[in-house]
Amino acid sequence: MSAMVLDAGALIAIDRGDREVSTQVDEAIRNGHPVRTNANAVAQVWRNGARQAQLAHVLRTIEVAPFARGDGYRAGELLGANRTKDVVDASVALLAKSADRVYTSDPRDLRALCDTAGIKAVVIGC
Helix, strand or coil, X not given: CCCEEECHHHHXXXXXXXXXXHHHHHHHHHCCCCEEEEHHHHHHHCXXXXXXXHHHHHHHHCEEECCCHHXXXXXXXXXXXXXXXXXXXXXXXXXXXXXXXXXXXXXHHHHHHHHHHCCCCEEEEC
């Protein structure tokens, strides 16, 4: 079963009330598809839960994966192989598996990272 993977840009879209991304998340959950992000992406967008009600709601309903030591090594190696520097993008790319849908505000970079990692995910701009 393919999952929906959200990068920081997708989380920002949710926070700003983007209906398209929110609808996709709701449909994925309703259809039993996993929806996930990681702690790095959350840290990049979370500022004040009292003012981020939509984002807080979504984060309560999806998986937020931790970022551990081994993940750091894998992300660093991916960045080196791809010759880029965005740790959050690399960590999100590594959450994806083949056939997963990765929602991002930076499809070019995420697609390149997934390709470098050999992950045949569908990268969708938002």
